Structure formats: C-alpha cells, structure tokens
Amino acid sequence: MRDKLNVLAKAVISLVLVIWVFSRVDVAEVRQMLASANMWYLVLALGLYFGAIALNAVKWRVLLRAQGIYVPLRALLRYTFVGVFFNNFLPANVGGDVMRGYGLSRYTERLTDAAVSVIVDRVVGLIAYMSAAVVAAIIVVNTVENGRDMRTVEYAAFLAFFLIAGGFGVLLSRRLRALVGRAFQWRWLAPLAPIYGRMSDAFGAYRFRYKALSVAFLIALGGLMLTNLVNWLLAESIGGGIPFLYICLFNPLIALVLLVPISIGGIGVNQNAYPFFFGLLGVPHGLALAVSLLMQALIIISGLPGGILWWQLRSIERAPAAPVIPEQAP
Template identity: 45%
Template structure:
C-alpha cells in the first residue's frame, strides 16, 4: 500500500512540474521545434545511448568476473536490458538493479555475490557521476555569469560525494565488517549468520580487486562522456548552437539532481533541471524542454529490447527448468 501511495505521489509531482513548465513556455513553438528535429542526428543519439548500455554491461562484467561468477557479456547485456525495461517503463517498486541481480542469481546460483556485484557496480557509477558533478559544478560557478546560482548545487555535490566515499570506505572496511558480523552472533539473528558471512566475503573480494575497480570506474567515466554526446546530438538535431563544453558541464549535474526520487522515472524533474541549467547559457525554455523530452524518449526506446527479451523468456519458461530460465520474473 505504501509503494502504491508513493508511486501516486511521484506521478502527481511529475504532472505538477510538467504543467508548471508548460505554463512558462510557448507550447506551439515547442511542438514546431520537435517536428523539425533532424532524424539522422536523433538516430545517432539513439545509437550512442545503446553504446552506453553496452559499456554498462561490460563494466558490470568486470566485477562479475572478479567474483568468479558465471555470466557472459551477452547474458549480462540481456539482464541489463531487462532491468532497464522494468526500471524505465513500469510503475513498479522493482528497480532495474534488482532485476539485473535476479537474472544473475538465477544463472549463477550465488545470490550474495551476484547482489554485491550489482551494488558495487552502481556505487562505482555514482562515484563517476558525482565526481564529474563536483568538478563541473565548480567550473560552472567560476565560469558562468550567473554562477552564483549554482553555489548551493556545488555544495550539495561535494557533500554527496564525500558521504558516498565515506560510505564506500565503511562498506569495504574489514574492521566495520567484523563488527557487523558480531551482531549476527545474537540469538535472534543467528539463523541469518551464514548469509551475512557470504555477503561479507563477497564484499571483501573487491577490497583487493584494485584493477577491476579501477577499470569499472574508467568505464563508468566513459558512460558520462557518451551520454554527454547523446545530449549534444539531440541539441544539434534541434539546431541548438552552444558549445559542447556546456553539455559536459550540465550532464552530470542533471544526473546528480535526478538522484532525488521525487518524480516518476525522472520525468518532469529532468525537464526542470534542463530548463534551469541550459537557461543559464541562453537556451530558450522551449528548446531546453524539447531536448530533455527527446532524451527521455531515447531512454525509453533503448529499454524496449528488454521487454522483448523478458517476454521471450517468459513464453519459453514452461518448457524450461527454473535453472534454465534466469530472466523469468514472477508477477
């Protein structure tokens, strides 16, 4: 019941933001911009986002291999697409990361190691985006004529990045892990002790996997770059003529703001942040919102293969054993 209420609230916030933004722009002009968008540049943007998804699957594979889990690149790419489908399209509390982990668990049979690989993969991705956001917020504050409006965002990114780094340090800390393990010596929690030990050992695998973590972080940074070019291609399709520097500036900042789950799948919140940030460099509101809506559409379109892959596995499930159907998701 709480999840339904929360989803309804997020949909309400999304609608409220969109109505407010649409009241601030010329809708007829915005429709004209969308209708005149260059389809070839939009196709390039779409292909670039598919590339970002593929890089994401590869960087996850680096961590999966460190755990000696069973999972080829094609399998992990499939789980990633299915996760994106459920994460982007459906009003459900089943997150994309949970779906990714579920697929790997069904394939490998090692629940804790699979879940930790997804958790650490998400953590490294956040480190890359927050690191970029901290740097870009500082640059924006120093270079933009209205940079003083970004000072609070700069402070927020620094605080968030600091908390994330501290959280990661605590998560990989052997001393903290031992203390948490001792909690499971208590009688009420003793039956969970074997699972807690497996989680602890799965985490400790990455404590000394410097090469895997470094490679994953570099690949995460490359996703920041690729998605920046997605924004840039969309802008060119709409004939928005500003320096690519601003897209490198605003992409991680927009992603940072969207970490706050106040709207349905980021819709509305993304448009509001694009309206604000691109407005700082003179982009009209109609074009800024158009860019954001197209970017959101690209995210949705690139997740559709996940729905097809899930449906295929679901339709074949009766003819398979549970072990052979890692993508079957119970309703």
C-alpha cells in the same frame, strides 16, 4: 494494495510535475522545436545511447569477474536491456537495477553476490559521474562568465562525490563492516544478521580488487561521455544553444537526481531537472525542456529491446529447464 497505492502516488507525482513544468514555458515554442528536430542527429544520438548501455554491461562484467563470477557478456547485455525497459515503469534506475539483479541471480543462483554486484556497479558509476561533475564545475566556475555563481553547484558536486566515495570505502573496509555488524546483535535486528553477513562477505570480495575497480571506473567515464554526447546531439538537433561543457556538468547531476524514487520512470523529475540546472547558466527553459523530452523518448525507445528480451526470458522460464553452462574462468 499498498504496492498499488505506491504506484498510483508516483504516477500522480509524475503528472503533477509534468503539468508544473509545462505551465512555465511556451508550449507552442517547445512543440515547434520538437517538430523541427533533425532526424539524423536523433538517430545518431540513439545509436550512441545504445553504445552507453552496452558499455554498462561491460562494466558490470568486469566487476562480476572481480567476485569470481563468470557470466557471458551476451547474458549481461540481456539483463542490462531488461533493466532499461523496467526503468520506464518502475522508479528510474532503481527499478532497473532490481530487475538486473533478479535476472542475474536466476542465472547464477547466487542471490547475494548478484545483489552486491549491482550495488557496486551503481556506486562505481556514481563515483565516476560525480568526479566528472566536480571537474566540470571547477572549469565552469573559473572560466565561464558568471561562473562564480555556480559555487553552490560545485560544492554540491564535491559533497556528493565524497559521500558516495566515503560510503563505498566503508563497504570495502573489513573493520568498518564489522563495526556496523555489531548493530545486528540487537534483538530486533538479529534476524537480519545472516543476510548482513552474506552481504558483507560479498562486498569483501572487492576489497583488494583495485585494478577491476579502476577499469570499471574508466568504463563508467566512457559511458558518461557517450551520454554527454547524446544530450549535445539532442540539443543540436533542435537548433543548439547548449555548450558541451554545461552538459558535462549537469548530465551527471541530473542522473543523481533521477535516483530519487518519487516518480514513474523519472517522468516529471527529468523534465523539471533539465530546465532547473541548465537555467542556472542562462539556457532557456523551453530549450532545456525540449531536450529532456527528446531524452525521455530515447530512453523509452532504447528500452523496447529489453521488453522483447524479458518476454523471451519468461517464455524460457515456463519451458522445461535446461542445464546452464557458465562462462569458463580464464
């Protein structure tokens, strides 16, 4: 009952946010922009978005290998697309991560390692996103007219970067993990001590994997650049007007905002985030909203293969079990 109420509350929040943002723009103008969208630009944007999803699976594979877990890329692509599918129905990104971890844990029978790999994958991606946002913010502040008004955004990007990177540093530090582990000596936390111990050991596997973490970071930057291009193409498809530099600044910040699990599939939050952020640099709210709606459509379409794969996986699970042959270590 509580889960149903939680879903209902998120659906109501999504609806309220959508109504709110549409009440602040010329709906007829937005409809006209969407109707005039260049289909070839949209197709190219969709292809690049699929490429970004595939890159995320490659990044995940690099991090899993650092843990000594060897899973075929095709399996990781399946779980990644299933995650994209569930992002449309669960809290954005967070719900998809849960489904990715679930699928991998069923495949490897290593629940803790699977969960940690998903967390590290998400954190490394966020560090890459925030570092790119910091660089873009510095450029905007120092080169764009009225860019100095973006100081607050620049400071917010710096703060987010240091908080995420600092938190990850704590997870990798054996001493700091041990210090946190003392809290589980308290009677009311003691039942969770074994779980924390396994999680701590799993995080420890990344402690000296600097090469793997660096490669994953660079792959995340590549994925971010693809999604930046996707947003730029969407804007160009309806007449343009959003400089690529602005997209490089706000796209990662919007991705961070979408991690807040207050809506279904990020609907409503996404549509308000675009006009808010891009409006800071003078982009018309109607144009920003139209781009967000096209982006939402791309996200939904790109999740359809994941829905098919999920249905196939469920069919396989109902069938008699077959032996799993993991990828061989190099």
